[in-house]
Amino acid sequence: MGRLVGFLVNPVAGMGGRVGLHGTDTAARAVEARRRGGSPVAPLRSARALRRLASSRGADDVTVLAAPASMGAVVAASSGLRVRLLDVGVGNPTSAADTAAAAAAAAGAGADLLLFAGGDGTAADVLSAVGRSIPLLGIPAGVKMRSGVFAATPEAAGDLAAQHLRRLARVPDGEVLPALLTTAEVVDAHPADRMHGGRSHDADALGERGRRAGEWAGSDRAVQTAQPAVEPGPMANTLIGVALVPRADDGRLVGTKSSTSLQGGTALDTLAEAVASELDPETLYLVGPGTTTSRVLGALGLEGDVLGVDAVTRGELVGVDLSEDEILGLVDEYPRTGLILGVIGGQGMLLGRGNQQLGPRVLSRLSPDDVTILSSPDKLVALRPALLRVDAGDQASFPWLTGYRRVRVAPRRYMMMRVDAA
Amino acid sequence: MSGTRGRRYHAAVWDEPLVHELGHPGRRGALVPGVESEVxxxxxxxxxxxxxxxxxRVPPALPELSEWEVLRHYLHLSQQTLGMMGVSLFGTCTMKYNPALSESLTSLPQVREVHPLQHEDTVQGLLEIVYRLDLVLRELSGMDRFVFQPGGGADAAWLHVCMTRAYHADRGELAERDEVVTTIQAHPCNxxxxxxxxxxxxxxxxxxxGRASLSALRSAISERTAALMVNNPDDMGIYNPDIGDWVESVHSVGGLCFYDHANFNGVMGKLRAADLGFDACMFMLHKTFGAPKGNGPAVGAYGCTERLAHYLPGPLVTAIGLDGKPDPQGASFDLPAFGRADVxxxxxxxxxxVGRVREYLGNLPQVVKAYAWVRAMGADGIGEASDLSVLVSNYIDARLRSVRGVTRxxxxxxxxxxxxxxxxxxxLAQETGVGAVDVQHRMTDFGIDxxxxxxxxxxxxEPFTPEAGELWSKEDVDEWLDVLALVCAEAYxxxxxxxxxxxxxxxxxxDGGALDDPARWATTWRAYRAKRPAS
Structure with a gap:
């Protein structure tokens, strides 16, 4: 039976990179990128990925479900692969809403995998539309690719797509093999820009998770730090969500720039099990957002909210996706509180992006020893510079948040990381 | 590029089967007559x-071949190795040519045919070589005693952690000292x-x-620190000038300091581990000291200061003077004449x-080769080799910087x-989709290892780590660089x-994927047949 690959290209992705823009994730930036002489990057890079897929074993069984025109069909037509058009319209110029619509259409048409070309913004748009209903694989073609859904190169994306489809062919229809899939974080920078910089799609198109990201970013502090749309400013990644991705068995497919490896999380599971087994029964543990920390809950047989702050004690979930007030209420009930944090890939944010619930009022109840930071070593090694960041809102009150801290990377291994104020 | 010898290269192609797939049941190399009935x-x-x-219970399933089939098989395999046929700038390994003279020394019956359980009176010459190399390494490191038992660099690092345990256990602190500090760019065996x-x-x-910071170290160490284990310089060629402060900081909290000399080649004769305050160090005789490396017996020479020496694994070779006192020469590079009657x-x-980490005195032929190497080089020659290898490294650097797609x-x-x-x-990978592994493969098409x-x-x-050491000629280094530049241009x-x-x-x-897949990996012929019946 044939395999279906959804395929979409964000045609303006990557244009800003060589002309000094951080991305083209607002309409204004795309226009500015063109004005500065940026030329399309994504069509060429996605063509490289499809060429690789077309020359792989089993390519005869593959049908590409392409988004129309410049969003996929043009590139797919010359790939040598069988192509069917997705039944969606696209605007001119194309927009984030078009990306989301095409992704949803591919999922609706029963695609086995959604291959998309773009950067973090595109990944966020795709994820908002399809969630974890279909595995995603990013062809790196944007300016910022901090999300773990991207392969290292277009060719690596083609290889991994081909490998995944071949593996699927060996699995009975309708059966989902966990061994073939893993999860990866999708992060995106400049959330404030996205809300206030005139991005061409509105919050509804981002879906529920996107709106939440917007809410965090829309706090007063984020508004104050918002940069003009075309000025380079400090990057601030937010965890947008968690995508399903094909599992790569060759680590070399993934660049160290990616924040979460497409590799399986066996090593992280071992770490999570160690952390879970050492939890003190008298302590309330606040578990921050992210896939790494959620593995600790997983090791306890619990499922929290991967994007929110959860609370656990004595092996039981006592709060999911807590607000700051709810956290404070719980902290009052227990003699001791521990905080388990992950690292947001790409910029190494610990606090202040995507977890503002852990603000000054909560932090004032903690001491340095109460905080456990978990990460894969790969994620730390990929940080340039090797630095973690916190934005506690009221930095002066928490000198202990900064300086060197141990990050646990395996049951008995730690990396000594410097933590600076963001 | 037109003058590059490698461009005319083509490997011998035999597509040689495994020895198990050759021969025929019942075929033999030599027929041994049966035992006579009286015997x-x-x-x-x-x-x-x-x-x-x-x-x-059943005979081993050995291949059954005639003698000439065996010879032909291994001849084919030998023709398919690159070996010294190509140019090998195999970084972090300090690959050196192993002189034929050193080989011939280990072929002498006094080395080749001795048994480790022979009485020491019958192997005085060999023991003296061991002792003399110990003295040379003491001079190069400032340490007080060396042992050659560890079978490689990682084995020497292992010995150090065993020594660390013994040292802290003796002081009653082992239970509290359960942490070892290292850096991300140190030899991974640490x-x-x-x-x-x-x-x-x-x-x-x-x-x-480009290096770990002193402030990070100071934040990492405490009364829980058992040891620091580091290299200097690291694999990026960057020397940590604060290393003296590092050692002092670790000592101030009671930890031991181990200098892994895997990257010794650039600083031979330029610094001494003990002068920097280290308690112990390790030299790899099979790379830095001209003895063979790779799949064979190796030696990680482990040296330490007097305060740790009584934890070393025995047996140690000691010189005894006529007065019956050990170590009559002391640590001196001015070696006395061989075979003195009074020693x-x-x-x-x-x-x-701490107990044996390897059998007997370790891989003695390597010790003999390393001793031959240091005597051939001399103290000045060792320092000069270091200068030369740094010079070549910087020549490579200058040329690589002009190659499109390469960054440092x-x-x-x-x-x-x-x-x-x-x-x-x-x-290069981002612009062409060609990665380091692809370039590595393509370079072998030009006779480059x-x-x-x-x-x-x-x-x-997408890393690569070239290292020429002091061995390769400028023509060879240029050829290597020409081929790399050619392959990068080809990638575009x-x-x-x-x-x-x-x-x-x-x-x-x-298919490298099988290396990570327990269902497919096979390290023996039996496993290969069981896991891949179709092959």
Whole structure:
């Protein structure tokens, strides 16, 4: 039976990179990128990925479900692969809403995998539309690719797509093999820009998770730090969500720039099990957002909210996706509180992006020893510079948040990381 | 490029089967006559000489070949190796030519035919060589005593963590001191051996200047610190000038300091571990000291100061003077004449030794070769070799910087590097889809040995690490660089050619995925047949 690959290209992705823009994730930036002489990057890079897929074993069984025109069909037509058009319209110029619509259409048409070309913004748009209903694989073609859904190169994306489809062919229809899939974080920078910089799609198109990201970013502090749309400013990644991705068995497919490896999380599971087994029964543990920390809950047989702050004690979930007030209420009930944090890939944010619930009022109840930071070593090694960041809102009150801290990377291994104020 | 010898290269292609797939049942190399009945009657059942538990129930499934088939098989294989046929700048390994003279010394019956259980009176010459190399290494490191038992660098690191345990246990502090500090760019065996010995491992990342910072170290150490284990310079050729302060800081909290000299080649004769305050160090005789490396016996020479020496694994070779006192020469590079009548060499067991990490005195032929190497080089020659290897490294650096697609690790660090440096093909990969592994494969099409990428984890994306040492001629280094430049240019013009390389080798790409797949990996012929019945 044939395999279906959804395929979409964000045609303006990557244009800003060589002309000094951080991305083209607002309409204004795309226009500015063109004005500065940026030329399309994504069509060429996605063509490289499809060429690789077309020359792989089993390519005869593959049908590409392409988004129309410049969003996929043009590139797919010359790939040598069988192509069917997705039944969606696209605007001119194309927009984030078009990306989301095409992704949803591919999922609706029963695609086995959604291959998309773009950067973090595109990944966020795709994820908002399809969630974890279909595995995603990013062809790196944007300016910022901090999300773990991207392969290292277009060719690596083609290889991994081909490998995944071949593996699927060996699995009975309708059966989902966990061994073939893993999860990866999708992060995106400049959330404030996205809300206030005139991005061409509105919050509804981002879906529920996107709106939440917007809410965090829309706090007063984020508004104050918002940069003009075309000025380079400090990057601030937010965890947008968690995508399903094909599992790569060759680590070399993934660049160290990616924040979460497409590799399986066996090593992280071992770490999570160690952390879970050492939890003190008298302590309330606040578990921050992210896939790494959620593995600790997983090791306890619990499922929290991967994007929110959860609370656990004595092996039981006592709060999911807590607000700051709810956290404070719980902290009052227990003699001791521990905080388990992950690292947001790409910029190494610990606090202040995507977890503002852990603000000054909560932090004032903690001491340095109460905080456990978990990460894969790969994620730390990929940080340039090797630095973690916190934005506690009221930095002066928490000198202990900064300086060197141990990050646990395996049951008995730690990396000594410097933590600076963001 | 037109003058490059490698361009006319093509490997011998035999596509040689495994030896198990050759031959025929019943075929033999030499037919051994049966035992004559009188002999059999006198000797009894030969099987009775073998313990019943050690007897095989079925004969081993060995290949059955004639003698010439065996010879032909190995001749084919030998023709398919690159070996010294190509140019090998295999970084982090300090590959050196192993002089034929050293080989011939270990072929002498006094070396080759001795038995480790022979009485020491019958191997005085060999023991003297061991002792003399100990003296030379003391001079090079400032340490007080060396042992050659460890079978490699990682084995020496393992010995150090064993010594660390013994030292702290003796002081009653082992239970509290359960942490070993290392850096992300140190020899990976430092972290691995510390973990294997039960220590928690604290790793320092690279920060400003492309190295781990003193402030990170100071934050990492405490009364829980058992030891610091580091290299200097690291695999990116960057020397840590604060190393003296590092050692002092670790000592101030009661930890031991171990200098892993895997990257010694750039600083030979330029610094001494003990002068920097280290308590112990390790030299790899099989790389830095001209003895063979790779798949054979190696030696990680482990040296320490007097305060640790009584934990060393015995036996140690000690010179005894006529007065019966040990070590009459002391640590001196001015070696006296061989075979002095007033000195004998004895094997002694240290008081509280940690126990053997290897059999007997270790791989003695390597010790003999290393001794031959240091005597051939001389003290000045060793320092000069270091200068030369740093010079070549910087020549390579200058040329690599003009190759499109290549960048240097820690590009923000503008200073010269010492011997060996890591480079990245990330730009090439992003622009052409051709990665470091592809370039590595393609270079072998020109008679260039596959280069070394990097230790894991990859801190530098798409890495490669060339190292010429003091061996290779300028023509060879230029050829290597010409081929790399050619392959990078080819990646931009004809990426498919590079991605599908090698084209002039015996075997195309291997399926590396099987290495990570327990269902497919096979380290024996039996496992291979069981796991891949269709092959």
């Amino acid at each position: 059999a009657a006198a000797a009894g059942d030969p099987l009775a000489l073998v313990s019943p538990t050690a007897r095989r 972290a691995a051996t510390a973990a294997a010995a039960g220590f928690k491992v604290i790793t320092l990342p690279l920060e400003e200047g 004998t060499f004895r094997l002694v067991e240290p008081e509280r030794g 690790s820690n590009p923000e660090v503008g200073t010269h590097r010492l011997e060996m440096c890591r480079y990245s093909l990330e730009t 596959a280069f070394w990428l990097s230790h894991e984890p990859w801190i530098v994306p 013009e004809h990426p498919e050619v590079v991605r599908t390389a090698p084209h002039r080798q015996v075997t195309h790409r291997l």
